[in-house]
Amino acid sequence: MQTFQPSVADDVAQALDEGRAVVALESTIFSNLGLPAPANAEALELCKQAVLDQGATPAVTAILDGRPHVGLTPDEEKRVLQGTRKVAERDLAVAQAQGWDVGVTTVSATVTLAHAAGISVFATGGIGGVHRGSEVSGDVSADLDAIANHPVITVCAGAKAFLDLPRTLEYLETVGVPVLGWQHDWFPAFYTRSSGLPVPHRVDDERVVCDVLRFRSRPNTGVLLTVPIPVEDEIPESRITDVLAAALAASASAGVTGPAVTPYVLERIEKETDGESIPANLALARNNAGVAARVAVSLARS
Template sequence: MSDSAEERLVLGADVSRALVEGRAVVALESTIFSTLGLPAPANGEALEACKQAVLEYGATPAVTAILDGRPHVGLSADEEKRVLQGTRKVAERDLSVAQAQGWDVGVTTVSASVALAHAAGISVFATGGIGGVHRGSEVSGDISADLDAIANHPVITVSAGAKAFLDLPRTLEYLETAGVPVLGWQHDWFPAFYTRSSGLPVPHRVEDERVVCDVLRFRTRPSTGVLLTVPIPVDDEIPQERINAVLATALESSARAGVTGPAVTPYVLARIEKETDGHSIPANLALARNNAGVAARVAVALTLN
């Protein structure tokens, strides 16, 4: 008899112990910690910073990944080293394929990480920025699987909004249609990753983690998650005028190069790094660490109610 998806899931020792004891756990994606997310050594710095932020608030970090054809939630030090060198991205649609084909290392995107967090019984997940509706989607149909995953797994996703090069109004519209509560952490505006405000009002502002927990509890659709948006810290924000100019150049370049689908995000982020003389990397680190800390606060609050 073949084993089930649940039986194949590998939990790290610390994560397993925390879940059994009813303590707070925060899932973390692995794409941002791989070469597809940040260049070395910044990817390793991001991993350590996010883990430390989660630990500081009393929760256990659980990095998700595919290793040797099996889904992992919570990694050992040696397994983390493999993720840092990962070059193969895994979205939720790829999870079964990665297992069936025995992929050596697969770094998980938001959609895969949310799915694995749900499978492991983890209710809070932290990332940098989610994917969304791409510009020109009315022609290409390009909509990130992240949105569908958030809409179909009862997990609180903590992010700095969505990637700034996306169609943010349509992204918010999609989330509304899917019934996903979108919250602004002590902030009135939907963040745009490197900038604190996209100019679009966030549907609901929340002031503390207890309210976030109650939003998840009181949802009307049992399978639907929650998106908690956290603006990048003020001191780490890249001025909107500068990032907008850089984005325009990066998007034009990607269009000329024929880059589409999942390849757009790493391509554009690499261009942004180049055009900002590397200033986007400290911003990435700051927002990822900040999100992880807020996620840990929410996770701890969930265990207390």
């Protein structure tokens, strides 16, 4: 009987064997579904370098030729940049069974692969969450349950700004995920530093983040560390509010539902902001990767 076991790159395996810090990185953000070329390739290099600068090893996750990978070669990274097929946690078995050529991993799949490989820290841009109108559609991202069921610290800039953020926080509370604010009192909203919602717990150094993972009462539950976008890269709330409304209206009018909503809305936001959202995406992704690496190094040393 076959079991679920990802292929771990040599540098990642060596770092794990030696007890050194590793940070998992999802591949959706680096594909055509996350950022348009050449910004997706720039994001990949920025995030990897941010991890390396802190003394950790980056491990990009993906499905290649029907096999889950944790850590990629340069040639494999080039394939990911062209990826157009999303893989959530539920899709991992299907992608393997059907031998998918290239599958780019979402938050839920990456958390799953990180846990399977023995990696405890993961960095992304923003997580999925409870969608607006979920009381009718029932649309809740699988990211939330994945975070709740794998002992991994997920570092992000909050949830995507077009989601129902109050309900997302409520859902995380229900499933027992500790939500932390990195040197910040407010739950970030991706492009903006504050959603206006207080973060349940503020933390000011990486040691405390590591201790939260150690002391959690549910052994298989993860931790969510939210990091606000750097001040100089923030898109003002007054500007992004109207943009989000227009993007969501366009999505509803086009009948876009399910996993297709996020890439559709992000593309509309890019157009509505005349490309201003792309530098913001790059800045927050790099910042999150750097913070995640600091946490991973602290965890490895303790």
